[in-house]
Amino acid sequence: MTAAPSIRTSDRPRPRLIIFDFDGTLAETEIIASEVISTKLAAEGVQVHPDEITATLSGVERDDQQPRLESLIGVSLPKNFMETVGVEIQLAASVSLSATPGAIELLQWLTIPFCVASNTSRFELIHRMRAANLLGLVGSRFFSSDDIGIRKPDPSVLLLAAEVMGVSTGECLVIEDSVIGLNAARNANMRYCAFGGARHHSSQLRNDLRTFEPEALLLNLEELKGLLCPM
Known part of the structure; x- marks a missing residue:
């Protein structure tokens, strides 16, 4: 299955930072x-x-x-x-615990800086990233809502990630698997794509994600390659 962008990402500048949610986006938690x-x-x-x-x-x-x-x-x-x-x-x-479809391949391919911003505690994030064989790819570039004391859909953890990574909000692209996460990205005034290819995603959940009019609804994270480097 291929991505179904609702806005052509190729019409926009390449992001300078990609911010991934973790649970349900990079890993099948x-x-x-x-x-x-x-x-x-x-x-x-x-x-x-x-x-x-x-x-x-x-x-x-x-x-x-x-x-x-x-x-x-x-x-x-x-x-x-x-x-x-x-x-x-x-x-x-x-x-x-395993990575979601295309997650490892995408992170290995990316040359654009990326990080993780999650509602999950730092302790659990480290544990889960290690279990899904993602810790070596993400390294220390992860942020928890515990760091800021407020959880998504509040945008604070996304704003913290952008600040620490030295990138303005308008230059960030957020990848989220839930309505609450997309709401946080919108509240942060960041661009966003939805990921709907994890094992927990039903047709109804994908339809809920579409209501946020993401730049793309990805069913495999490797589909992001085509949006970042269009033919």
Whole structure:
């Protein structure tokens, strides 16, 4: 499948910095989380498909996840349910986390400076980047909302990344897999593309991404090469 740009990136100057989200953009963490939660809910006697969990929790603040989940299933869960799930997600990621389609190939190819800006904590980012074989490619160029104390859709972590990397907001291109992430990019007055090719992306999630009119909806991150270097 090929990219479907809604605005021709070739009509614009090449960005001087590409800012990637991590979970669901560079690594398949979202589907792992949804599968773990689905399994834990089944142990509580509640059957919910991982796709429904993803649609409910994608990009949602950590403190709001359990109330959203309880609203979805109509059942109150143990108070520490999401804390327990978080530990299991971390363990599952250590064993089975992989990069998203085209992520490694794109990062190896890029000559434009790039970095990661994520709502995930720095500790978890390091752990997950290492598990997905991405830490060596990203190096120290990653930023967490913990660094600034405010999470997306607030644009602060994106603005911090641009500031530290020495690039103006108008020269940045953000790659995000969620509505909350695209909202943050728009709030930062940065250009953005949507990534909809991870295992957790449903047709509905892709349609939600399209409502933000991204420069492109990428189904494989290598498709970005053609937008940065058009024929």
